[in-house]
Amino acid sequence: MRQFAxxxxxxxxxxxxxxxxxxxxxxxxHFSSAALxxxxxxxxxxxxxxxxxxxxxxxxxxxxxxxxxxxxxVLYAAMxxxxxxxxxxxxxxxxxDYRIGFVIATALQIGISFISNRRLVFRPQHTVEKNTS
Numbered sequence: 001m002r003q004f005a006x007x008x009x010x011x012x013x014x015x016x017x018x019x020x021x022x023x024x025x026x027x028x029x030h031f032s033s034a035a036l037x038x039x040x041x042x043x044x045x046x047x048x049x050x051x052x053x054x055x056x057x058x059x060x061x062x063x064x065x066x067x068x069x070x071x072x073x074v075l076y077a078a079m080x081x082x083x084x085x086x087x088x089x090x091x092x093x094x095x096x097d098y099r100i101g102f103v104i105a106t107a108l109q110i111g112i113s114f115i116s117n118r119r120l121v122f123r124p125q126h127t128v129e130k131n132t133s
Contacts, residue, residue: 003057007114010052015106018045026098034091034098035084042083046076058122071121079109 021041022034031037050072055061060068083105090101 003118004114006057007053007117010049010057011110011113013052014045014049017048018042019102021045022098022102034101035088038087038098038102039080039084042076042080046072046080049076053117053122058117060122063122068121072117075113075116075121079113082109 018041021044022038025031025037025041026034029037050069053060053072054065054068086105086108087098087101090096090104091098
């Protein structure tokens with residue numbers, strides 16, 4: 001339960017970075033597409049998520065980083081497509097508020113992200129060793 005609480009805190013920080021950048025790109029930089037702005041902001045926000053997950057949530061800093069980064073990138077690329085698809089449908093097509101679309105997309109990925117990070121990306125070292133034997 002503690003790990004999940006840390007995951008939520010880390011997720012809120014990363015989502016805050018993502019949302020701040022999304023708002024900046026739409027409100028200040030005037031991106032014409034919420035999906036494009038969301039994709040760029042998502043990419044930058046996931047860097048924050050990776051660092052927090054590696055060092056704070058799953059405390060997997062002693063494992064090789066290359067494998068973690070590869071698995072993380074694949075997982076978050078898939079979730080980024082989900083986020084962008086929600087923003088595309090919600091904001092670009094339906095012309096609804098991008099902030100609500102952001103909340104919907106974020107809610108969709110929370111459970112998927114925790115389980116996938118725990119079991120695939122930052123799995124405990126003994127699981128990694130067992131799977132490579």
